[in-house]
Structures are given as C-alpha cells and as structure tokens.
Amino acid sequence: MTAMEIGKEVAALCKQGKNQDAIDRFYAPNVVSIEACAMPGMERTQKGIQAIKDKNQWWVDNHEIHGGSVDGPYPHDDRFILHFKYDVTPKQTGQRITLDETGLYTVQNGKVVKEEFFYSM
Amino acid sequence: MTAMEIGKEVAALCKQGKNQDAIDRFYAPNVVSIEACAMPGMERTQKGIQAIKDKNQWWVDNHEIHGGSVDGPYPHDDRFILHFKYDVTPKQTGQRITLDETGLYTVQNGKVVKEEFFYSM
Numbered sequence: 027m028t029a030m031e032i033g034k035e036v037a038a039l040c041k042q043g044k045n046q047d048a049i050d051r052f053y054a055p056n057v058v059s060i061e062a063c064a065m066p067g068m069e070r071t072q073k074g075i076q077a078i079k080d081k082n083q084w085w086v087d088n089h090e091i092h093g094g095s096v097d098g099p100y101p102h103d104d105r106f107i108l109h110f111k112y113d114v115t116p117k118q119t120g121q122r123i124t125l126d127e128t129g130l131y132t133v134q135n136g137k138v139v140k141e142e143f144f145y146s147m
Numbered sequence: 148m149t150a151m152e153i154g155k156e157v158a159a160l161c162k163q164g165k166n167q168d169a170i171d172r173f174y175a176p177n178v179v180s181i182e183a184c185a186m187p188g189m190e191r192t193q194k195g196i197q198a199i200k201d202k203n204q205w206w207v208d209n210h211e212i213h214g215g216s217v218d219g220p221y222p223h224d225d226r227f228i229l230h231f232k233y234d235v236t237p238k239q240t241g242q243r244i245t246l247d248e249t250g251l252y253t254v255q256n257g258k259v260v261k262e263e264f265f266y267s268m
Contacts, residue, residue, distance in 0.1 A: 030267060062223045097230070100249045100265035102183045107249045107265045109218070109230050128221045128228045130251065144221035144228045146151060 029133040033099025033106035036131070036138070040108070041096045045082050049075060054137035062127075062145050078141075090115040092122070104133045150254040154220025154227035157252070157259070161229070162217045166203050170196060175258035183248075183266050199262075211236040213243070225254045 027035075032052050039048040049057075059072045059081065072078050089112075097109035112125040127145035131138050148156075153173050160169040170178075180193045180202065193199050210233075218230035233246040248266035252259050 060223075062221075097247070098249075099267075100183075100247075101267055102181075102251075102263055102265040105265070107228065107251070109249065126218070126221075128219075128230065128249065130223075130228070142223055144223040144226070146220075146222055 027133075027136045028101075029104050029106045029131070030099060030101040032133055032136070032138065033101055033108065033131065037096050037099050037108055040110070043091070045086075046079055049079055049082065052138050053078065054134070054139045057138055058140045060140070060142045062143055063147050088117050090117065099131075106131050106133070148254075148257045149222075150225050150227045150252070151220060151222040153254055153257070153259065154222060154229065154252065158217050158220050158229055161231070164212070166207075167200055170200055170203065173259050174199065175255070175260045178259055179261045181261070181263045183264055184268050209238050211238065220252075227252050227254070 036048045036052055039045065053075055055075055056073065057075060057078060059078045061070045064070045065081070068081065072081050092113040092115070094110065094112040099106040099108055108129045108131070110125070110127050110129065113122070114125055115122045125145070127143055130142045130144065132140040157169045157173055160166065174196055176196055177194070178196060178199060180199045182191045185191045186202070189202065193202050213234040213236070215231065215233040220227040220229055229250045229252070231246070231248050231250065234243070235246055236243045246266070248264055251263045251265065253261040
C-alpha cells in the first residue's frame with residue numbers, strides 16, 4: 027500500500043475513534059511515536075506498537091471527547107500528514123478546549139514506521 | 148528565532164498574500180522547495196530563493212485567488228507545519244476549486260532551509 031492509501035485508511039479509522047484499530051492494522055512492530063512536548067509522566071518518544079497503544083489509551087482515558095475532525099491525508103512520497111481538531115475536556119482540568127494538531131507519518135514497506143505530532147501547548 | 152516564531156511570521160504574511168515577503172525575510176539563500184507533484188513545465192524541486200520566488204510568482208500569475216485560510220503554525224523542534232486552503236480559479240481551466248494542502252518547513256540557524264508541500268492532485 028502507498029502512503030496515500032494507508033493515510034486514507036488511518037484517517038477513516040481515526041474519524042470513527044478507532045485509533046487502536048489503525049495502529050493494529052497499519053503500524054510496523056518497531057514504529058516510533060514522537061510528541062512535540064512530553065505528556066505528563068511520559069517520555070516524548072514511544073517505541074513499539076504496545077507503547078503507542080498504551081499512550082493512546084491513556085489519552086482516551088484522560089479526556090472526555092465531545093467531537094472532532096480529521097483533515098487529510100496529505101501525501102508526499104512515502105509520508106503523509108493528517109490535521110486533527112478535537113473538542114475535548116481534559117479530566118484533570120475540567121476545562122473544555124479545542125486540541126488542534128497535525129501528525130506527520132512515515133511509511134516503509136506498507137506500514138507506518140514513524141508518527142510525529144506537531145502542536146504548541 | 149525558533150521554528151515557532153518563524154512559523155508565526157510566515158503564516159501571518161501568507162494570510163496577507165505576502166508570500167514573497169516571507170521568502171525574502173525568513174528563507175535561507177540555499178533553501179530547497181519540494182512539491183508533492185511536478186507543476187506544469189517545472190521540476191518538483193527548486194533550489195535557492197530566486198527559483199522559489201519565481202515558482203511563487205508563476206502560481207500567482209496563473210490563478211485567480213478568491214480567498215483562503217492558513218492554519219498553524221504547528222511546531223515540532225526545528226520544524227513546523229502550515230495548513231493552506233485556497234479558493235482559486237486556475238486560469239488554464241477556468242474552473243473554480245479549493246486547493247487544500249499542508250507545508251512542512253525545516254528551520255536551521257533562524258531561517259527556513261526546506262519547504263515540502265503535501266497534497267494529492
């Protein structure tokens with residue numbers, strides 16, 4: 027599968043809130059995930075599918091998700107970008123906010139081998 | 148200047164249609180610009196400020212621009228992403244369309260040294 031084809035599938039699953047399915051189906055076992063900033067109690071970089079699923083689960087467990095949108099994929103050779111907007115209430119603050127960020131995904135041999143998130147806090 | 152600071156300035160100038168000013172002020176002399184696809188009669192990769200200004204001028208000359216938006220910057224270390232939507236009529240076709248693309252910018256020593264555009268045709 028090309029970066030564009032994988033990007034379409036990942037975007038469709040993220041729109042349905044099925045991020046864990048996207049990771050299971052389209053991520054390489056040794057995938058690397060890098061945040062723009064460290065999340066509470068976590069390193070910026072996570073390695074391997076299980077670590078990335080754990081980070082995703084932490085995020086879902088710690089946010090009330092009211093809605094969201096996913097724009098893209100925007101492809102360029104073996105990479106694609108997605109643009110996420112999430113209307114959420116972090117459980118720690120109770121304050122409803124819009125999370126607005128982009129993800130840059132690198133594909134090798136038909137699997138995502140790197141995801142990098144771009145945002146400011 | 149950090150990638151975030153340069154990203155803010157570049158986004159603000161692009162919103163005003165002052166892309167040429169952004170290139171003059173924030174791009175390194177040896178900057179490289181890479182399209183997702185080759186434009187008509189052009190290579191995918193342009194090198195140097197003048198080549199990039201020429202490409203930009205070609206684009207302005209060949210599109211009637213009705214409006215647009217620039218989201219971002221979304222920073223990650225020495226890079227940032229911008230998300231562009233342009234409501235345009237290419238003069239060649241006369242057919243009004245929305246161009247929806249993202250740009251990934253790499254900063255070194257306070258200047259943009261690489262811009263890569265992500266989109267599908």
